[in-house]
Amino acid sequence: MIKKMFLAVLAAGVFATSCSDDDDTTATSRLNLSLDGLENLGDNFVYEGWIIVDGDPVSTGVFTVNDNGELSETSFPILKETLDAATNFVLTIEPAVDPDPAPADTKLLIGSFSGESASVSSAGIVADFATSSGTYILATPTDSDDTNESSGVWFLDNSSGSPVAGLELPALSAGWQYEGWVVFDGVPVTTGTFLDPAMADDNAATSPFKGSVNNGPGYPGEDYVMGSAAGITFPTDLKGRTIVISVEPNPDNSPAPFTLKPLAHVVPEDAANHTAISMGTGPVTVLTGTVTR
Incomplete structure (x- = not known):
């Protein structure tokens, strides 16, 4: 009789424990990040992860990245019930001191959960640069000196006899902008920011x-005919220099180019002035990673 009562009590205890585990809304799980190509954002900005639950963003925490691309945190505790209900993961760039609890416009990565993991990519949220292309000319239309034409770069195509936009680039999502660069002895100098290549x-x-x-043609570009930068006095010769188109957060985290660089080209040493020159694919066109729960 005593044995039967003991077994009954034990069974009841097991049943109670089982019910308690199933109903425990405070149990936590972990969200793990494996992300490639992120850069150091400096002191004023951080990365923040978000999961989308019932259509609403839920912060998973913030982290930084050092100069070697290493994340300060890769695993974040989340309420299991919340994490299990997540449909998507989003990574944003946020001010380090952020009064706004909502995600910023600068959304860098996105992906949908399939089972316990999500493959995330910048192509789905910033833009897809797979078909991007570029053309530029060397010219200095903002001054009256015709002896320094190789000191300016303009992203236009005049091969048909009339200038048209030289950059074929997708529209960017909110929070991002394009920026052109010329790299002088390893130091990038901006040609200006823009949204519309035309x-x-x-x-x-x-x-x-x-x-x-004057201000030059109605296309992105720059004449380096006055002043100085990167230790070089203008005008100069852009032949042999690298021309780059990058994608920048807006507001921008740094005066240097951001990691996304869909187009780049080294100006040929024998490049002719006022002649269309084709750009190539840049060093980083997409950022990817995996998120697991």
Whole structure:
């Protein structure tokens, strides 16, 4: 009789424990990140992960990345019930001191959960650069000096006899902008930021490097005919220099190019002025990773 009562009590205890585990809404699980190609954002910005649950974003925590691309945190405790219900993962760039609890516009990676993992990519949220292409010319249309034409770069195509936009680039999602660069002895100097490749860039009228005759054609580009940068006095010769188009967070975290660089090209040493030159694929066109739960 005593034995039967003991077994009954034991069974009841097991049943109670089982029910308690099933109903425990405080149990936690872990979200693990394996992300490639992220860069150091400096002191003023951080990365923040988000899971989408019932259509709403839930923060999974913030982290930084050092100069070697190593994440300060790769595993984050999340309520199991919440994590199990997540349909997507999103990575954003946020101010280090952030008064806004909602995700910023600068969404860098996104992916949908399939079972316990999600493959995330920048192509699905920033833009897909698979079909991007670029053309530029060497010219200095902002001054009246025709002896320094190789000191300016303009992203246009004049091969048909009339200039048209030289950059075939997808529209970017909110929170991002394009920026052109010329790399002088390892130091990038901006040509200006822009959203529309068929319009002048944002510094067309205010560039400290351009000439004083006009603002140049209505396309992104730059004349390096005045002042100096990267230890080089302008005008100079862009032949042998690297031309780059990058994708930048807006607001920007750094005066240097961001890691996404869909187009790049080294100007040939024998490049002719005022002649269309084709760009090639840049060093980083997409960022990817895996998120597991």
